[in-house]
Amino acid sequence: MSTGKFIVIEGMEGAGKSSAIAVIESILNKQGIAYINTREPGGTPLAEALRDMVKSVEHQEKLTVETELLLMYASRSQLLANKILPALAAGKWVIGDRHDLSSRAYQGGGRGFEQSIMDTISDITLKGFRPDITLYLDIDPHIGLSRAKARGNLDRIELEQMDFFIRVHNKYRELAAQDKAIITIDAAQTMVQVHQDIEKVVIEFIAATDLD
Template identity: 60%
Template sequence: MQTAPFIVIEGLEGAGKTTALGHVIDWLTERDIEFIQTREPGGTPMAEQLRELVKAIRDNEKVTAEAELLIMYASRIQLIENVIKPAQAQGKWVVGDRHDLSSRAYQGGGRGISDTLIEPIRQAVLKGFEPDLTLYLDIRPEIGLARARKRGELDRIELEQMDFFNQTRDKYLSIAQTEDKIETVDAEQKPAQVGQQIKTILSNYFDKG
């Protein structure tokens, strides 16, 4: 049975995911399409608790890269099974703030966890579930982090060194270049240009169908 589409917004801190989500929502609203919003990590009561665990700053305990990865996938599958799939089955489109590409970029690229560990976990947990379209907002880390700092206090992951974010961006770009369901958006453009690019991509993907 065909289900409603799942669209995801991805990108580094300060890339403008919230604004991009607004453009997607405007596009859906203009077409009277029913939708829900989600975020990762989080989106269910249990997943929100896992979000707090993974983002909190701890002085007395190091969060290992592997523990971080597993928490992300535990949160993700709770969201998929309890929120995303039921909404799709009801004909509601789902608009997500982050999904699996984040783990591949942040834990795979930034943390340096090998694909030989990540891929079996992905396959076992997700069982082939994936977004219909991912909009990756590309931005240089120094620009994105400068924007993020203006928002206020940073969480544990946002406080990582610049090398971490450069490696994360490199992984994002590498994956985006090889997977046809990922579209790259230049997040350093003027906001109006970003919005127009997003709406053009959405129309090319969905209006024809």
């Protein structure tokens, strides 16, 4: 049995990650490829508890940026060990709603942590593990945040100031340009166009993959 593949969807608030994931699910179903879904932070009982700590706006004390960074990677470590790696070893594909690139953008870019710090924590928790392919949905933060606000209540991170999201956006673009395994999709297009681009990328990826 061949090992599974890890496909990650990345992007800022309002980029359309949920609908993108639905497109990928449809493709994998048509191809008869078994898969599971994950989300970050979260994905396991303990990781979900850590997610609540990061996202909640009701803390009685201010969550430091250092605590936020470490909680993100603690959650990711739990998810990787207890869900992602076992699924891949069993031959299942994994569709991830965010992964390490999110921390690189939000904590590295948004919070200003140096790359050396991000590299060290990532190496400790992920031990070199990387997605097979990442689809980054690129959206102007002003547009993305307006979409997120239209959905309803915002979480602690979504309530940050616009300059934070501009730094996040810039870091996403910088990192995507440096990594051939990250495919940038223009999420400002119509939904039909975005989904067509996603389908093209995923179908080509499957065609280049040994499924035996």
